[in-house]
Amino acid sequence: MDTPIKLTKDILLELAEVEDMASLSAEAMRDFFREEIPKLPHLPSSKVVHDPRNQLPIFYSPGRQNRPFIAKEDRSCPICEGNLTGIIDLCHLSGEEYAFINKNLYPISVPQGIAHEKNNNWGLHFLLWPSNIHERRFENMEINIAHKVLSRVILLEKILLNSSLLDKGYFAFIRNEGQSVGGSVYHDHFQMLYSNQEPLSFREDRNFYEKHGVGPTQILHEEISTELIVLSQGEWQLVVPPYIKRPYELMIYTPNRSNVHLNSLSETSVRDLTFLLQKSFQLQTSLFKHLGKDKAYNLICHNSGYGSIYFELFPMVQPLGGFERLGLYLSQGDPIEGAELYRQLLFS
Known part of the structure; x- marks a missing residue:
């Protein structure tokens, strides 16, 4: 049997600029990023262009096309070899296993120029590695370990959103799984x-809240049928929304109006969310195996502060066509049938 590939504790400690980011201010984090800029192989453009039709922010970073793609079967992993930027959080999980957060080697934003200028691309781009062990995945961790990992993201959100780095800052949390949807390295990461740029989905949530006085998930919760519920855990629901644009899309939401950011969740709520995130990722493995396709999906977090927090998961099972780009969506899968398949996969 092959020896498990992992990033060793010695290398982790050597890379660690700070072991616990709880001791860091947001300003200190920004300074760590600024010190890293001269070492980065590719920098993004300092300018952001906004589409005048909807104010969509567009970043330019040609260097990201040079990111290496490391497939599952590759035995050489640049992460495990320590080819990383400085670590700003090192969290001991158990034994010789650690989760850690570092700066993205191919960032879409860096702290450059005047942070408060609308057309200036200013930001801090992080990576969360749930484990230094190559084959370990967030979805297959013991629940208490995965909970501990997610809690590091929550702490990071709290530090940054409560800071004065920006007049108004936005904290985005995503996962790309699969090369066709932006994933480049098999070693599990978020x-x-x-x-300083408001994502379009955050703006849509804000506009919805300002119009209706509640977030979109409050309306969904009032109207969702039991046929669309895949799994419930505590106050959280894992559902197939009735308005999916593509087959098998999922949403994880809570109707609790006080939960507007990750850091507003109780410990019990975080644990329940961790459980449903794990289940949703496990379902993607089962779904793509069932479909005979390579696994590819995106996860995004809606933590805009307007309405309850929720997550969306988008499996890449149907490409975009011309009508979709025009704004007329055709889903080749029915929401109720999708939820039924997920329940079968969940309990099979």
Whole structure:
């Protein structure tokens, strides 16, 4: 049997600029990023262009096309070899296992120029690695370990959103799984971006809240049928929304109106969310195996502060066509049938 590939404790400690980011201010984090800029192989453009039709922010970073793609079967992993930027959080999980957060080697934003200028691309782009062990995945961790990992993201969000780095900052939390949807390295990871640019999905949530006085998930919760519920855990629901644009899309939401950011969740709520995130990722493995396709999906977090927090998961099972780009969506899968398949996969 092959020896498990992992990033060793010695290398982790050597890379660690700080072991516990709880001791860091947001300003200190920004300074760590600024010190890293001269070492980065590719920098993003300092300018952001906004589409005048909807104010969509567009970043330019040609260097990201040079990111290496490391497939599952590759035995050489640059992460496990320590080819990383400085670590700003090192969390001991158990034994010789650690989770850690570092700066993205191919960032879409860096802290450059005047942070408060609308057309200036200013941001801090992080990576969360749930484990230094190559084959360990967030979805297959023991629940208490995965909970501990997610709690590091929550702490990072709290530090940044409560800071004065920006007049108004936005904390994005995503996962790309599969090369066709932006994933480049098999070693499990998530991305976080603290930016001066409001994501379009956050703006849509804000506009909805300002119009209706509640977030979109409050309306969904009042109207969702039991046929669309895949799994419930505590106050959280894992559902197939009735308005999916593509087959098998999922949403994880809570109707609790006080939960507007990750850091507003109780410990019990975080644990329940961790459980449903794990189940949703496990379902993607089962779904793509069932479909005979390579696994590819995106996860995004709606933590805009307007309405209850929720997550969306988008499996790549149907490409975009011309009508979709025009704004007329055709889903080749029915929401109720999708939820039924997920329940079968969940309990099979």
